[in-house]
Amino acid sequence: MASPLLINVAELLRRAGSVREVGRRIDAEVFSFDDPRIAADAQVEVGLTLEALTDGIVVHGRLGADWVAECRRCLRQLSGRSEIEVQELYQAVVSDPDAYPIVGEQLDLLEMVRENLLLAVPSAPLCKSDCPGLCPQCGADLQTTRCGCSNKAGDDRWAVLDQLKIDQSRPTAE
Template identity: 45%
Template sequence: MPDPLRPLRINALELMRQPGAIRDIADGIEAAPLGVEHDRLTSHIQVDLNLEALTDGIKVTGTLQAQWSTVCRRCLADISGCAVAEVSEVYQRDMVDPEAFAIEQNQLNLAPMVREAILLELDLERSCREDCAGLCPACGVDRNEATCSCDITVRDNRWAALEGFVIDE
């Protein structure tokens, strides 16, 4: 069985022999082997990266894209879109920069960077639109499409014990 993450494993030694050398990667990667088993992702992660050899590492720049689909957090309508992550990272053999990714055993493993960038672009809660009115908490009608006559006055129950309290003057 072929390794689905093979396009994200690069021979760093070959690239670093020539500082200034550039290598492009354009591929569709399955999300599950990356550990992005996100039920919201509906397609492969499109990876378009540019690798540039530096004297002390490799600079990776480019774009990652993934289609997503979920439900509105307010009205439960189906919504979808495209998560786009712009990346600019450095991989180093001798970890001088604590923010850099490591080159281990002369291999550049782009999978952790791709995983991190895509997950950061996926919002945990999305709305179908900014002014979504949501569902009525009493009858469940979609308040974007219809109105209801439910009384949805919010009561602070912490003060309920004092309702019958009468102060004699």
């Protein structure tokens, strides 16, 4: 299947300084993200400006995508939208190691958009900055439940102190 973000840049290449706008809304499945954070039916938004330089085409603008993920502490289902600014270079003769290729007067924005969005969606989000997470002993969601395990841990700490006191108060032999 042809990339929906394959852009003919013959015009741009002819005249440095010329500009072209690309605005699209595309189903995420087109990008084959292969990442559970970006659902196949999520919408990817592309709002880019292509600007011809003497040695390439600079592409800048905004990308956006919806994501889903779990809170890394309590596993609550989270969703959100990442919006990022990008600036990338395309070259017919690639001299910049970070540049993407222009092939036969066409450039494909697909891989560039894909890479940037994968970096933009959160990898280990929190539902809130002070999420208390799950009880390591019983698995209870500590945001909504008081499971009592932490009290027991407290008791254990006191038991250690009690034991110390007992040892210290014990009369030494001899």
